Amino acid sequence: xxxIAALLVVLAGGSAWAAGLVPFANRNATVHGTTYDxxxxxPAFTLEAAGNKQVSLSDYRGDVVLLYFGYTYCPDICxxxxxxxxxxxEALGANANKVQVIMITVDPQRDTPDRLSAYVQKxxxxxIGLSGTLDQIKQVASGYGIYFQAQKPNADGGYAxxxxxxxxxxxxxxxxxxxxxxxxTSDQFASDIKTLLR
Amino acid sequence: xxxxxxxTLLVASSIIAITLIAAACGSSNASPTSSGGSxxxxxxxxxxxxxxxxxxxxxxxxxPSSSPGSMDMGGTTMPHGSPMAMDMSVTDAVYFTIKNNxxxxxxxxxxxxxxxxxxxxHQSTLANGISSMKPVSAVDVPAGGSVSFDPxxxxxxxxxxxxxxxxxxxxxxxxxxKQAGTVKVSVEVRPN
Numbered sequence: 001x002x003x004i005a006a007l008l009v010v011l012a013g014g015s016a017w018a019a020g021l022v023p024f025a026n027r028n029a030t031v032h033g034t035t036y037d038x039x040x041x042x043p044a045f046t047l048e049a050a051g052n053k054q055v056s057l058s059d060y061r062g063d064v065v066l067l068y069f070g071y072t073y074c075p076d077i078c079x080x081x082x083x084x085x086x087x088x089x090e091a092l093g094a095n096a097n098k099v100q101v102i103m104i105t106v107d108p109q110r111d112t113p114d115r116l117s118a119y120v121q122k123x124x125x126x127x128i129g130l131s132g133t134l135d136q137i138k139q140v141a142s143g144y145g146i147y148f149q150a151q152k153p154n155a156d157g158g159y160a161x162x163x164x165x166x167x168x169x170x171x172x173x174x175x176x177x178x179x180x181x182x183x184x185t186s187d188q189f190a191s192d193i194k195t196l197l198r
Numbered sequence: 199x200x201x202x203x204x205x206t207l208l209v210a211s212s213i214i215a216i217t218l219i220a221a222a223c224g225s226s227n228a229s230p231t232s233s234g235g236s237x238x239x240x241x242x243x244x245x246x247x248x249x250x251x252x253x254x255x256x257x258x259x260x261x262p263s264s265s266p267g268s269m270d271m272g273g274t275t276m277p278h279g280s281p282m283a284m285d286m287s288v289t290d291a292v293y294f295t296i297k298n299n300x301x302x303x304x305x306x307x308x309x310x311x312x313x314x315x316x317x318x319x320h321q322s323t324l325a326n327g328i329s330s331m332k333p334v335s336a337v338d339v340p341a342g343g344s345v346s347f348d349p350x351x352x353x354x355x356x357x358x359x360x361x362x363x364x365x366x367x368x369x370x371x372x373x374x375x376k377q378a379g380t381v382k383v384s385v386e387v388r389p390n
Contacts, residue, residue, distance in 0.1 A: 072256070072288075073287075073289050074289075074331070075289040075290055075291035075320070075353065075355045075356070076291045076320070076322045076331065076349060076350065076353050076355075077322050077324075077329040077331070077349075077350060079250050079252075079290075079291070080349035080350060080390075083250065083389060083390045084390075086389075087390065112257060114257035115256050115257045118253065118256045118257055119256060122251065122252060122253060147328055151330075154333070156316075156357075158287075158357065160330070160331040160332075162328055162329065162330040162331075163328065163329060164327050164328050164329075165324060165327060165328065165329035166327055181327060182324055182327070182329060182350065183350065
């Protein structure tokens with residue numbers, strides 16, 4: 001941590017000396033996530049939310065959408081990610097209502113829309129969970145470059161699902177902008193969301 | 199650029215960096231240490247046990263009655279009518295730190311709690327951005343060393359919660375070590 005901070009001093013001070021710029025004036029440099037090619041349109045989808053409601057990505061045009069593929073039987077990676085996203089929304093204050101977190105299940109066999117909804121709302125009442133047929137989910141996931149594969153069930157019939165752990169950030173114009181890897185902190189999410197909201 | 203302006207910039211950037219250090223240290227102090235007590239047996243000390251709040255009752259899965267004898271689940275075929283079909287269980291993960299103050303290695307070999315139907319030890323792994331989870335039968339605790347059960351790594355998985363776990367609740371988790379025997383640790387329920 002100290003090494004990183006020391007490096008920041010050197011970088012910030014050095015660039016300020018060299019270019020005469022205020023540190024961090026280049027907004028692109030502050031983005032934490034991996035950027036997609038400019039003008040990458042986020043693939044459209046319509047899936048099922050709680051209460052037999054159909055939800056489309058286009059319903060959230062104008063908002064930053066944070067798209068996560070996970071499942072409710074996932075005790076570790078998924079709740080850690082959702083808790084981080086909830087904290088990121090808290091950190092955004094008044095801008096929080098311009099952010100929609102959507103979890104699409106990679107386990108449609110067990111995750112009904114109602115179960116998903118109950119699960120994601122434990123983290124933040126604004127979160128929504130979407131399910132569909134396995135074919136629908138596969139199609140949406142592959143459009144976003146998301147991999148998932150259910151493991152073989154154990155003796156009790158339970159099983160884990162391997163899946164890409166990142167969060168995809170879509171801007172208000174429906175462009176697929178950032179891939180945030182697992183381990184991205186709530187502050188980093190909040191900072192990147194602010195950049196996308198500009 | 200005047201020397202004075204440059205100096206102002208350097209001071210400003212240093213302040214930003216120091217603020218970042220303070221913020222980073224603040225957040226790292228906030229999470230693992232706030233869950234109170236530790237418990238020990240022999241040379242083993244377990245501390246900082248926590249889990250996230252979770253509701254025990256969630257809407258169950260729908261099992262289409264017209265489904266054929268097997269179902270495709272992303273490549274895995276499940277026999278129809280398996281115990282999973284009735285499984286409406288909710289899972290949660292418990293995290294803690296184990297320290298071994300002794301001169302001999304030990305092993306965590308099992309975990310149990312009466313808040314869940316079953317308790318398993320798991321390890322999450324991340325490779326090429328893909329997360330996976332596998333059960334582990336034992337976790338080594340080296341002599342004089344420590345092992346952290348943290349998000350994204352080792353965790354004790356509670357399968358089938360018997361009751362809601364709300365922020366501020368505490369419940370017991372019993373950890374059994376090959377050498378040191380059992381350690382009963384109090385788990386705090388908190389958001390993160």
